[in-house]
Amino acid sequence: xxxxxxxLFEKSPERQVDSACRLCRKILRQSARIWLFSQDAELRxxxxxxxxxxxATGFIPHGIDQPDAPICISEQLPAESxxxxxxxxxxxxxxxxxxxxxxxxxxxxxxxxxxxxxxxxQYRQLSIEPQTFxx
Numbered sequence: 001x002x003x004x005x006x007x008l009f010e011k012s013p014e015r016q017v018d019s020a021c022r023l024c025r026k027i028l029r030q031s032a033r034i035w036l037f038s039q040d041a042e043l044r045x046x047x048x049x050x051x052x053x054x055x056a057t058g059f060i061p062h063g064i065d066q067p068d069a070p071i072c073i074s075e076q077l078p079a080e081s082x083x084x085x086x087x088x089x090x091x092x093x094x095x096x097x098x099x100x101x102x103x104x105x106x107x108x109x110x111x112x113x114x115x116x117x118x119x120x121x122q123y124r125q126l127s128i129e130p131q132t133f134x135x
Contacts, residue, residue: 002096004123004130006116009108012135016112017046019105019135020086021054024071027084028060034071035078035099036062038088044073090115092122104130 007019024034038044044064051060051071063069067078077085077095084101087093093102106116123130 002099002128003101004096004104004128005101006104006106006120006130006132008106008113008116008132008134010134011108013108014135016088016105016107017043017050018054019107020047020088021050021060023086023103023105024051024062025055025060028070032100033083035083035085036071036073036088037075037077037085037093038073039075040088041075043088044075047073087119090119092119092126094122094126096123096126096128 007023009019020036027034036047048062048064051062054060060071061069062071062073064073066072072078081098081100083099084103085093085099086103086105096102104116104119106112120130
């Protein structure tokens, strides 16, 4: 059964892209594979640029539509199941059972929180009990 985690920014004004980079850096240390799923071309571009510049000691290894990279940025979902998927779309991933872990990052602004609440409800309707981490 896939794990779903919500990272809810209650006080921090940190942007979703920066939060994703920070989490990716941490997860890569555990040698997991990360898939950044977004159907928004501008957001995919921001993620790509930020992963290059986020870490002052070096870039975070990634590729666009390159499933052999440690982090893959794509508008498609991965074909294999051993990925940790960051979902940047406005709906819950109904194919949740295809992945080891789904991560939802909710920024500290009202439109993001409304979308986050809806996604949380959608996962509950799919019989998933998401974990919430308040930051």
